[in-house]
Amino acid sequence: MKPQDLIFLIILLGLLFRRKPEWFTLVGLLCLVLAIPLFSAWVFFTAQRLTYYAAAFFLAAIIIYLIQNRKH
Structure with a gap:
């Protein structure tokens, strides 16, 4: 397991604890923004991981939003 995978899991667990879909969306957009310069610099492995x-x-x-919507 690579260091970026551990960071991803820590962030994911922290966000799962908060259960705010907006934060997941913002972090997902941040990952995509960080991947753009890596793709242009031909660092495909890390950029591909960021898109994943x-x-x-x-x-x-989406899952958290649907669960919260179902409860209301």
Whole structure:
């Protein structure tokens, strides 16, 4: 497991504790913004991981939003 994977898991667990879908979306967008310069610098492995992390954050935001919507 790489250091960026550990950081991703720590951030994901912290956000899961808060359960605010807006924060997941913001962190997902931040991952995509950070991936853009890496793609232009041909650092594909890390940039690809950041896009995967963004997708995971977006998916978690959707799931949490649906769960919160169902309760109301």
